[in-house]
């Protein structure tokens with residue numbers, strides 16, 4: 136059995152432990168949901184206050200230039216580029232993940248005329264599938280969306296596939312695709328690849344350039360801690376950028392937005408993928424949250440993420456089968472992202488009971504309780520304490536109360 140003292144020792148030796156104090160974590164909470172909404176960094180409220188009071192309040196419209204608001208999408212994008220193995224000028228922050236997917240999927244299909252298949256995974260995040268259906272309908276229903284199981288992706292890539300559209304880490308199970316192998320397999324058949332990195336960015340090192348990945352999108356409010364509804368990002372490999380015809384052609388993606396000419400002409404490079412005015416307050420929060428990452432060794436982050444997940448699984452299994460949990464995440468650390476999920480027939484109520492005790496994870500239908508493992512602010516003792524509370528709740532059926540079974544709008 137692993138005891139608490141062993142976890143304290145791990146924390147003492149943890150090179151990432153110093154980052155915890157940068158976050159404003161509420162007293163009495165063990166936060167295992169940073170994969171859904173990252174917590175608040177202490178640097179963010181100060182930055183927001185400055186942007187609101189000084190840049191907006193005093194600077195007014197002058198701040199578009201003086202405070203360089205206009206460059207925020209690119210500046211924020213450049214900070215994200217390092218986290219995904221891309222170069223400056225290959226990433227912009229804009230819109231939401233769903234909207235960025237619409238933009239890049241539409242663009243990919245127009246680069247691949249003569250090919251009609253969008254290949255994806257049946258268990259992909261639903262918004263990704265919905266957006267693909269919307270794009271298909273928008274383009275007149277000429278495309279086919281082919282959905283297969285994760286294990287069947289590579290075999291399903293043939294010369295009819297225009298784009299392979301996948302989420303790198305599965306939101307339910309945490310299963311992780313081999314990004315470079317699938318990218319290579321797609322390229323071998325002439326297909327493009329569009330990766331959704333929502334559950335990967337800020338959780339592990341990524342190597343988009345080294346893998347020759349074509350297109351990617353990802354989320355700003357999960358592991359990047361950009362705040363609720365933070366802007367998302369998109370990546371286009373440099374040599375593809377000038378071939379993209381943006382489906383949402385707006386003035387912020389125009390070659391000369393302030394020439395106010397009637398005809399659209401796309402900006403050079405990544406900027407053409409912008410559409411409208413950036414949300415400055417939200418961008419500023421994400422921008423401030425991203426500064427921390429310059430100090431983070433992503434290999435060390437990944438190693439701790441694997442160790443935390445391994446500890447969680449070992450502690451739960453150490454409690455014996457009587458808890459009634461079924462591990463839904465692979466045991467192979469290489470094949471998972473930074474979360475661990477367990478199935479339980481009363482998963483929703485179990486999670487509400489946990490939250491009532493200060494252990495915040497989340498529930499994903501139909502029966503999964505999900506724990507995100509975020510190495511910058513989680514301690515090994517947090518995992519130990521969370522499992523002790525989970526075991527108590529399950530062993531004594533403390534979840535079996537009406538108040539824990541009432542469904543809220545957001546789960």
Ligand SMILES: *Cc1c(COP(=O)(O)O)cnc(C)c1O
Nearest residue numbers: 231232233260262302331333354
């Ligand atoms: C979180 C997430 C999204 C979120 O999309 P929004 O447009 O921000 O609502 C999209 N795709 C995946 C895979 C996600 O995990």
